[in-house]
Amino acid sequence: MRQRDGMKKTIRPRTKPSDIRRQELMDAAAGLFIEQGVEATTIDAITARAEVAKGTFYHYFSTKNGILEALRAAFSQGFLDRVGAAVDTVPAGDHAARLRQWLVAGVTIYMAEYELHDVVFHQHGRRMQYRTEKNAIVGQLAGLLAAGARDGAWNARNPEFVAVVVYQGFHGAVDDAIERGLQDPAPIAAALFDLFSLMLRT
Amino acid sequence: MRQRDGMKKTIRPRTKPSDIRRQELMDAAAGLFIEQGVEATTIDAITARAEVAKGTFYHYFSTKNGILEALRAAFSQGFLDRVGAAVDTVPAGDHAARLRQWLVAGVTIYMAEYELHDVVFHQHGRRMQYRTEKNAIVGQLAGLLAAGARDGAWNARNPEFVAVVVYQGFHGAVDDAIERGLQDPAPIAAALFDLFSLMLRT
Known part of the structure; x- marks a missing residue:
């Protein structure tokens, strides 16, 4: 792997760092999943939007469900991190303010990102059911x-x-x-x- | 319809009332859905368990999804009715007792019937996801x-x-x-x- 990265750098000097490329694939998938649903989205469409070769997808994920799982883990971790950071802007002893921060950040994030939330947690469009x-x-x-x-x-x-x-x-x-x-x-x-x-x- | 019921009564004296037969089909479907899942359950299996001819199913429901929808409506209405009856055992002016009744009946019903609840509201086994x-x-x-x-x-x-x-x-x-x-x-x-x-x- 180290060997291959080294070779890539020599041959394609504009190669992006691995984590950025992975994130771009996830962003492309998230956009397509929201726009047209998980079912209708192909791996070809994801790699086309991310402007990478199809093989690049399989370097990071094994299936469409794999990238969906990665989006789900990232949504959950991002929620935890951001709500945790909001709570920590307030002194540890001010418990009421910390609870308020949790709720304000939680409601704000969920309302802003519910489309992605629904795609990753309710694949079958459960929201209105x-x-x-x-x-x-x-x-x-x-x-x-x-x-x-x-x-x-x-x-x-x-x-x-x-x-x-x-x-x-x-x-x-x-x-x-x-x-x-x-x-x-x-x-x-x-x-x-x-x-x-x-x-x-x- | 009236005509046909009349004929049935003459030819098959042991014919059950329509609403009982419908309920028996729903009970059979509920049992099979819980035991083996909605996907794996056929209309043949439902009519076999209910001990009726296949045509009888289509007298009451048009598809397997139709009987699933009927089970969902019945679950919801049954919950409302039973919780409402529990609340009404307490005088209208004793609000705290009425709230307690709602919670006791609601928790009891949901815990006793969560398998059916999950089948009709979470077709894809969401509970543990x-x-x-x-x-x-x-x-x-x-x-x-x-x-x-x-x-x-x-x-x-x-x-x-x-x-x-x-x-x-x-x-x-x-x-x-x-x-x-x-x-x-x-x-x-x-x-x-x-x-x-x-x-x-x-």
């Missing part, structure tokens, strides 16, 4: 939250927004419990109720 | 929450659990904002921060 079903359940929760707010039982100025957070928190907590192999719903429901009761305190 | 990426981000949040709890900045007895709820709430709120066509991340991050600050208050 099952919206009716989800909205029905969030609507049920929002009605419950609005009724309590009207009676002064708790504080929920925007019941629709709170319902989204409660619904997703519920969904994620159960997903996590299933992944951990937990069997008893009672402690999970109790922990959720405690958290959401605090969130709704007047 | 991207766990590494998600865990990395939830772990980052959990670290932040644990640090604040150690310093007494807030109350988070189980930072890992709270991190799952915060992560999912964040994710769902942004998904919702994108679906609504909102552009500005600032108010969404601020609303999330307000909610989670309340949740973490000592």
Whole structure:
């Protein structure tokens, strides 16, 4: 490998560093995946857009799915790095400010890059799927939250927004419990109720 | 249709009511989808398990995807109905108890029926996908929450659990904002921060 790099430098003086070339292939793939979907994108189209020979693709990736996996890992690591950097602009002892930084950076990055997010995490265009079903359940929760707010039982100025957070928190907590192999719903429901009761305190 | 039902009754006295037969087909399909996946399940296998002729399937559904859609609608409606019934066992004015009922019923149903849930909402077996990426981000949040709890900045007895709820709430709120066509991340991050600050208050 070292030998080959040395030869390349002699023969093609304008050869780019390996990591830049890899990134250019990934950028080309990301653009094409967003524009026309993963299915419709060929390796030929990726190398054409990146302006490299087809063999160069196979130097870095073995399949189209391989470059998709690399994009997924890069999205996740980039999110972590940037959110972590935003948190670290605030002193370690100012915990509330650090949580705020996490949320501001996280929301900003996700909203700015959701097209790439959807391509790498939802290959089958899941974003708009099952919206009716989800909205029905969030609507049920929002009605419950609005009724309590009207009676002064708790504080929920925007019941629709709170319902989204409660619904997703519920969904994620159960997903996590299933992944951990937990069997008893009672402690999970109790922990959720405690958290959401605090969130709704007047 | 009425005519045909009448004829059926004469010729085959043991014919089951239409909605029961439809439900039996759906139960057979649900079992097969869970056991061997949607892809591997044929309409022949569904009708064999339901013990009906193949033509009976096409009386109720036009394709395998059609019965999958019916299962999805039934799952969602069944969840709504049962959670709604649980909520309504408690007086309308006792809002906290109603929220608790929603969470207990919701967690119980989802944990008991997640296999069917996954088949109808995640045809490609999404449950265990991207766990590494998600865990990395939830772990980052959990670290932040644990640090604040150690310093007494807030109350988070189980930072890992709270991190799952915060992560999912964040994710769902942004998904919702994108679906609504909102552009500005600032108010969404601020609303999330307000909610989670309340949740973490000592």
